[in-house]
Amino acid sequence: MGWREVRAARSGxxxxxxxxxxxxxxLVADDHPLLREGLSGMxxxxxxxxxxxxxxxxxxxxxxxxxxxxxxxxxxxxxPRMNGIDAISAIRAEFPAARIIVLTTYKGDVQALRAIxxxxxxxxxxSMLRKDLVETxxxxxxxxxxxxxxxxSEMAEHMADDELTARERDVLSRVAAGNANxxxxxxxxxxxxxxxxxxxxxxxKLSAKDRTHAVVVAVRRGIIxx
Amino acid sequence: MGWREVRAARSGxxxxxxxxxxxxxxLVADDHPLLREGLSGMxxxxxxxxxxxxxxxxxxxxxxxxxxxxxxxxxxxxxPRMNGIDAISAIRAEFPAARIIVLTTYKGDVQALRAIxxxxxxxxxxSMLRKDLVETxxxxxxxxxxxxxxxxSEMAEHMADDELTARERDVLSRVAAGNANxxxxxxxxxxxxxxxxxxxxxxxKLSAKDRTHAVVVAVRRGIIxx
DNA sequence: CGAAAGCTCCCCCGAACGAGGGATGAACTG
DNA sequence: CAGTTCATCCCTCGTTCGGGGGAGCTTTCG
Numbered sequence: 001m002g003w004r005e006v007r008a009a010r011s012g013x014x015x016x017x018x019x020x021x022x023x024x025x026x027l028v029a030d031d032h033p034l035l036r037e038g039l040s041g042m043x044x045x046x047x048x049x050x051x052x053x054x055x056x057x058x059x060x061x062x063x064x065x066x067x068x069x070x071x072x073x074x075x076x077x078x079x080p081r082m083n084g085i086d087a088i089s090a091i092r093a094e095f096p097a098a099r100i101i102v103l104t105t106y107k108g109d110v111q112a113l114r115a116i117x118x119x120x121x122x123x124x125x126x127s128m129l130r131k132d133l134v135e136t137x138x139x140x141x142x143x144x145x146x147x148x149x150x151x152x153s154e155m156a157e158h159m160a161d162d163e164l165t166a167r168e169r170d171v172l173s174r175v176a177a178g179n180a181n182x183x184x185x186x187x188x189x190x191x192x193x194x195x196x197x198x199x200x201x202x203x204x205k206l207s208a209k210d211r212t213h214a215v216v217v218a219v220r221r222g223i224i225x226x
Numbered sequence: 227m228g229w230r231e232v233r234a235a236r237s238g239x240x241x242x243x244x245x246x247x248x249x250x251x252x253l254v255a256d257d258h259p260l261l262r263e264g265l266s267g268m269x270x271x272x273x274x275x276x277x278x279x280x281x282x283x284x285x286x287x288x289x290x291x292x293x294x295x296x297x298x299x300x301x302x303x304x305x306p307r308m309n310g311i312d313a314i315s316a317i318r319a320e321f322p323a324a325r326i327i328v329l330t331t332y333k334g335d336v337q338a339l340r341a342i343x344x345x346x347x348x349x350x351x352x353s354m355l356r357k358d359l360v361e362t363x364x365x366x367x368x369x370x371x372x373x374x375x376x377x378x379s380e381m382a383e384h385m386a387d388d389e390l391t392a393r394e395r396d397v398l399s400r401v402a403a404g405n406a407n408x409x410x411x412x413x414x415x416x417x418x419x420x421x422x423x424x425x426x427x428x429x430x431k432l433s434a435k436d437r438t439h440a441v442v443v444a445v446r447r448g449i450i451x452x
Numbered sequence: 453c454g455a456a457a458g459c460t461c462c463c464c465c466g467a468a469c470g471a472g473g474g475a476t477g478a479a480c481t482g
Numbered sequence: 483c484a485g486t487t488c489a490t491c492c493c494t495c496g497t498t499c500g501g502g503g504g505a506g507c508t509t510t511c512g
Contacts, residue, residue: 032353038264105258105331127258165458178439180498194460200500210468211499212438213404216452219445226442393489406468420490426470436470436498 023050024141027070029061029087030103031079035126039074042130049137058082058090065091065098072137073100075120077111077222085114092119099140111222122146164205164223171198173224176215249276250367253296255287255313256329257305261352265300268356275363284308284316291317291324298363299326301346303337311340318345325366337448338373339389348372390431390449397424399450402441 026049028039036054043051052068055061057079065073073091077084084102091098101122102115115123121140124133136146164172174184181199185192199211206221208214218224252275254265262280269277278294281287283305291299299317303310310328317324327348328341338349347366350359362372390398400410407425411418425437432447434440444450 033355034264034268034352034359035260036264037267037356038260038262041263041267042260126260129259130263133260167459175438176442178435178442180436182498190459191461193462196500197460200502203500209404210406212401212441215438216402216404216441220452226446391488408468416489417491419492422470423490429470 024048024072024137025050025052025068025070026137027051027053027055027061027064027068027073029055029058029064029073029079029084030076031056032076035076042133045130046134049134058084058087061087062090062094065095069095071099072141073098074103074137075100077102077104077115085111085118088115088118088120101136101140101146116147164202164218168198168202168205169218169224171195172202172214172218175199175211176218176224176226250274250298250363251276251278251294251296252363253277253279253281253287253290253294253299255281255284255290255299255305255310256302257282258302261302268359271356272360275360284310284313287313288316288320291321295321297325298367299324300329300363301326303328303330303341311337311344314341314344314346327362327366327372342373390428390444394424394428394431395444395450397421398428398440398444401425401437402444402450402452 026043028036028043028051030036030039033056036056040051040054043049052070053064055064059082061073061075061079061084062082064070075084075087079087082090084104088100088102091100096119098119099121100119101124102111102120103124103126104111105126122136122145124136124146139146170188171184174187175181179187181195182192185195188195199214202208202214202218203210206214206217206223208217215224215226219226252269254262254269254277256262256265259282262282266277266280269275278296279290281290285308287299287301287305288308290296301310301313305313308316310330314326314328317326322345324345326346327350328338328346329350329352330337331352341349348362348371350362350372365372396414397410400413401407405413407421408418411421414421425440428434428440428444429436432440432443432449434443441450441452445452
């Protein structure tokens with residue numbers, strides 16, 4: 001079914017720790033079972049942390065948050081049925097105090113910016129070591145924000161850049177699908193001239209040499225999916 | 227599957243295994259510590275399997291294979307310092323009987339084909355469930371080949387398609403980087419006409435509508451990296 | 453209110469692209 | 483040996499891109 005109660009029972013240590021008052025209650029939302037397993041194992045190894053629920057998409061994450069109201073939520077950005085960013089926004093809308101750490105494979109800076117804007121308190125790469133992870137969880141739980149160093153520098157690099165507008169992203173996505181400007185125009189019900197204007201803005205904003213390059217840059221930065 | 231069932235199955239197999247003493251010795255090669263953690267936990271939960279070594283890149287995987295000669299190797303395709311495909315080739319060159327299962331995030335069919343050609347016995351998506359994974363490990367250990375269903379259908383879809391030649395991939399990569407035909411020509415020391423010929427072939431082979439689309443299709447299929 | 457940002461549309465024009473053709477030599481393969 | 487694939491180069495020609503302008507309109511926000 002949806003999110004499932006975690007088999008915390010397998011760890012004897014956890015039972016002992018249940019008596020302790022300061023458990024960090026954690027929700028993990030990721031569509032990869034293996035990665036959830038890894039996080040689960042990592043959390044099980046920390047006596048002050050407890051995994052209270054898992055979710056495999058954004059909707060489940062929201063539901064699970066309502067049910068369990070965890071102290072910390074580890075959230076993947078790329079998930080089916082409501083992505084991580086939207087899930088963060090939805091959760092923060094209902095629970096403004098929610099502390100959410102974004103977990104991702106790529107260091108697409110736009111994703112990072114969006115996640116932070118949506119209210120994430122931390123942004124980590126999946127390639128991080130266990131030590132960094134538990135440190136970040138404790139840090140965020142203590143009320144601090146934690147952004148990993150390479151993410152921060154990536155973000156700084158593009159801070160000044162304009163983000164693409166919704167319309168520009170729409171155009172670029174259709175271009176990525178192999179549509180000519182004229183075809184995009186018909187699909188969107190606007191004139192070809194307008195499409196060209198949008199593409200001109202996209203090329204400028206992304207510092208791309210041509211439309212192909214623009215698509216590549218946008219995909220790298222997590223602006224569009226292909 | 228509920229935890230209680232796992233528990234029951236575990237003790238049952240455990241007894242049997244104690245008598246037979248035939249552990250499946252496993253090597254895990256993946257650059258993500260968290261994923262290794264997940265796999266490690268999964269393997270630890272199977273009484274007939276034992277993790278004998280871990281590697282975080284292709285070179286380490288080869289070294290570890292030489293040292294431990296595992297029954298099964300779980301190998302990620304995308305790793306720094308020698309990728310999974312090359313590692314498979316290298317290992318199979320020394321140990322033709324090696325049974326290797328490829329583990330990947332994407333279902334780029336070309337990656338799958340290359341992995342199979344390099345000598346992999348299985349090709350799995352990281353998004354698979356634990357059950358499928360252990361089943362596949364046992365299956366491959368028993369000498370069968372296992373390719374997950376959606377991978378197989380993806381492969382079948384493009385079986386008839388021509389693969390791109392090395393030259394065509396080179397051209398396409400440079401085009402993806404935002405180079406015009408003329409620039410690619412200079413970089414490769416050939417004429418622009420030749421570049422256009424290569425691109426024409428690429429567009430035909432990938433059934434792409436234009437160069438931008440070709441790059442997107444090639445990335446999706448794992449033909450080029452961006 | 454007035455400024456700013458976003459979406460829309462229009463012009464010109466040179467460069468780049470892509471669909472047609474065709475051709476040659478090298479290298480591998482049955 | 484003939485056949486095939488690959489890489490290279492050449493031609494034409496219509497279409498598409500993309501850079502350079504300008505401009506009207508609505509919405510948002512201080």
